[in-house]
Amino acid sequence: MRLDYLIDRALIITMDERGRVIREGAIYIEDGVIRAVGKRREVRKRYSTDNVIEAGKLIVLPGLISAHTHVAMSIMRGLASDREDVISRVYWPLEEALDEEIVKAGALLGGAEALLSGLTTVADHYFFMEKVAEAFKELGLRGVLGHTIMDLKGPWKGEEQ
Structure with a gap:
């Protein structure tokens, strides 16, 4: 058709x-x-x-590009954002508990918000990037994707994986 x-x-x-x-x-x-x-x-x-x-x-106008995103973190928006130690006291403990499906749900939400704001391409790195890639494909959002590997907190910890 x-x-x-x-x-x-x-x-x-x-x-x-x-x-x-x-x-x-x-x-x-x-x-x-x-x-x-x-x-x-x-x-x-x-x-x-x-x-x-x-x-x-x-x-x-042509689609916009964001060169640094973590779209899956959209599910954490507003959580203790007024705290100076929000990353170490809120985000990192939450990220330790993340699994693939939670990250995909966050990527679907954040990706949809990106498209609604005029973004058509994003550079994104986070955890479980295969699931983020699935979400982007479902949404029709273009991305340059990479895994986050940290030696601190998170579902993937540096040399262990």
Whole structure:
């Protein structure tokens, strides 16, 4: 089944080599691939679809990238964040008790939040990264992933593993 749609009447920040900003722009997408970006009248001349997203006063820009994340830690948000010793007194003891499924659930939550905020790619390191990779694949989030290995606290402890 072919899926196509048109984002219409957007302010488009292209980030292309010319640094174009297109007012009253349109983007045509077919089967998940961007086929055209330009002035709406030009794009609409070449492509048509019943699936139109009226962008109105919205801005469209390329996906954002975060170069340092721990998305699975989203499940710990707000826990004693006012403490100066939150890492050693709260996070590390909690991380010792983590298992694969808890990390995957946290990665699904944190990954969904990343996508909702405009991130499409993240560099992430944490524990049980195979499960984080599964979560990213399910969400369609791109990632550069690495294992965290610590000689302190956590489910993986340095030279032991």
